[in-house]
Amino acid sequence: MASPSNITRRALLGAAGVATVAGTAAAWPRLTGTDIPGRGEDALTILILGTSQDAAGRQVIADAFMEEHPDIPVLIQSVQATDWGDFFAKILTMVASGTQPDVVYTATEGAQLFAERLALPLDDYIARDASQLYDYFDDVHPSLIEAFMYRGSVFQLPLDFNAANMYLNLDVIDRNGLEMPGEDWTRDDFTELLRGMHGDATPYYWTNRLFGGVVPWLYIHDTSFLVEERAEGGQDFWSTFYPGEERSGGYLWTGSNATDERVHETFEYLRQLVVQDLAVRPEQGGGNTLVGLFASGRIGTTPAGGYWVQGLAEGGMEPDQYDVQFFPKWRTQRHQFGGAGYAVMKTTKKADQAWEWIKFTANKRAMELAFPTPATTPTRRSMATDAFYTDGPEHWRRFYDTLDRFPTSGPIPAPPQQAAVETALIRNVSTALSGDPDQVARSLDTLDRDLRAVFAEEDRS
């Protein structure tokens, strides 16, 4: 028989109440968010896409910066997101809640969204500190700068980029008695190469994303799913830093071009690859999965940027087991690329300090700290060296040469409504390539309708 307790119900309730109050008091910093590192500190806040380890990795640059600018404390913050679209949504949420950072590391995918709504143009700062920036611009291809111009103003100094090149698995090629294609290979040569690949390796693997998806194929067919135009402006900038270059004030994507005949031809070509089992369906693989499959000899070819070199090395692939080639030629050999750099938030009260950060991170020393391994392609040409690509493929020079050999290469089509555009594209690519020939036309009509709705929405607002 249980003995009666000496604790009264009132005492128990009182203890529970005290415990609740004590717990609330102890958790108050968490409840109010005051325990977030840097919250309330007067530091220049830099936001990056990544994990806390990524933020810790960049701390070395922040430390170097603070050594040079002891009066500007810097705080690196990371936001984890599934992709750039997710990252931008989180930044916008931070803006709405009044906890926005001062500087954000953002890619081409968000460049125009930031330029139109969130970022500060850098033109005045660039003009003021021109003498300190010649070294950077001398070293960086103008196509990269043009991609980060919006309506005549520069919004970011790109620090890394990746063009969609073609990775070829030499193990698969050798196994099938094939040969590494030349630089001026054509789309037909590419198809023949895939047809020659037998066994358990998938000849062509692609990802259903903006980068590495259908866009590089559209570009080499001299078309795109969006109407591409160039903005006016920026002449002062070009004449100062790139004399002789005839460049625009940046790219504009003004509407749908989905029903263009060449877009249809491109989709039909890709559909044929899927039907003939030369390529996987669009939704398969992606990211690290794809790296692993390529490294284990399960993929013959796939488009990717220089960022794959480090991943393949970590996946155990030796440099002589694969190589990289330019995208094959169709009507053109225009490549697609995407880059990234820091943007200053319009809302910051530390614009001058933010500019100092941007200027600092664009110098070679800081970029060498930022990119110690070939996990991406640095925008500075002088950093593409044998030493940097020790574990890289034989023709690693092609990563940067893409811009020199094909100067009309353009950025990923990413208007300010990029997230909605990408969603519409991905959805309709998958249906277009998974059905019969009529399905291609139907899907492109739907894509056209979806894109028109996206641009109409923008016009209304």
Next chain:
Amino acid sequence: MTSDRRSVTLRWLFLAPTMLGVGIFVLLPIIGSLVLAFFRWDIITAPQFVGLANFTDIATDPRVGVSFLNTAVFVIFAVTAQLIIAMLLAVLVHGRMPSWLRIFFRSTFFFPLVLSAASVSILMRYLFNESYGVINWALSLVGIPAVPWLTSPQWAMVVVIAVYVWQNFGFSFLLFIGGLGAIPTEIYEAGAIDGATGWKKFQRLTLPLVSPTVLVASVMGIITALQIFDQPYVLTRGGPGDATRTVVMVIYESAFRQLEFGRASAIGLILMILIMLVTALQFRLSRRFVFYQ
């Protein structure tokens, strides 16, 4: 202060924390969402009153219609499968077997529920991959060609339903175990005397007596399934095309991809009303098939 008055004050005092939580974290967002449904808002610029424009946009957007249809198909098949599997397994486990085996089965069937839907879906994405998934590899051993599980519109929804049912039937299973345990043994003894065995016993005795549990499990199952997001988002991202795009996915995309918070709120409001209507209908219909002892 009289003891009655003191008692009332105490009641309100104890209720206050919960009411405060419900008010701040449930009622306020619902009201906010209701108001937002009549605005166009992209977070950055000021909200703009658009009246019923969000609702008319939704009515004319075929994608929203498809997402409601997908959700309906998902709910019908997923909840039905979940209830049938849960009930059958509960009946089997409730039968004669050593207690350690019963504990083993109970834990095993409930286990998937404690895992996060995202991590389960990531794992399943690997298993169902057309090129290198274990499932196609196993099928290839018996000569079945690779099935495009996640990349064909026909199969993708089947996989989403299968993964969801696998992960969630454990909850209904536990409810049925409880329901079966509450049936007095005398009823079965009386039935046995009348010659009820096997299927007849299940049909005439077990099923009517667990009908209140069926009602609870189906109401909770439908409410949860109507809000399906994690599994299709991670497994297929709503694809191929719109084949597995559900209502909550469209809400998420409208708000956080397209920055149309008003439109997202309007769809959310419609979903909330739909859930309330379906639940009310279930309770109404339950009068005909639920048997209370």
